[in-house]
Amino acid sequence: MPRISNLYFKTATILFLIGIAMGLHMGISGDHSAYPAHAHLNLLGWVSSAIFGIYYALNPAKAGGRLPLLQYAVYTVGVIVMAVGLYLTLQGSPAMEALVGIGSFIVLAGVLLFTAVVFSRGA
Template sequence: MPKVSDLFFKTAIVWLILGIGAGLQMAISGDHSAFPAHAHINLLGWVTSAIFGGYYALNPTKAARKIAMVHYGLYTIGLVVMLPALYLMLAGNTALEPIVAGGSLIVAAAVLVFAFVVFSTGTVRTVSDLSPATR
């Protein structure tokens, strides 16, 4: 399995555990005010990360490109910034709204990077691919 796929799958499992934890916390406390954060943790963290991992596993040529790791890093940073801030913002800390917005913009940029990966040819050129005249 390509490294980027493995990373996306492992990260997805971490988000799943956090999403389940957030759901349990809401159920135990009876306070469901953070349900939008719970939904974002599960959908953007767990589901979307797993889908990205699956896509790269099915497209190893594209997974081998440096931009795939850029996509992983950017998306993960965006989620790490956005999701905890969203959870805390919904708990009453409205001062975190700019942090949520910033994280959301990073996630959006990562999705655009993924769109580029999907729509690009995915050709990886190595030194052995070059003719002797172009080396």
């Protein structure tokens, strides 16, 4: 399996565990106010990251080089910044909403980089 696939699956697993912990915390506490952060973390952190990992595993010719690693770094940082900002905003820190916007644009940049990988020449 290409290195980038391993990175994505390891990252996806860690973000999934954090998302599950958030869900358990909400269930136990009865406070579900952070559900949008929980959902974003699970969908962007777990599902999308795993799909990226699968894509690179199925297309090893596109998994090498700098662009996939840059895409991984940009996307992962964006998801973390967005999820943290959203969680803090939902917990009563409206000033953290700026992080949600910044993280969203970083995620967009990561998706644009992935699009470049998909449409690039290669396998």
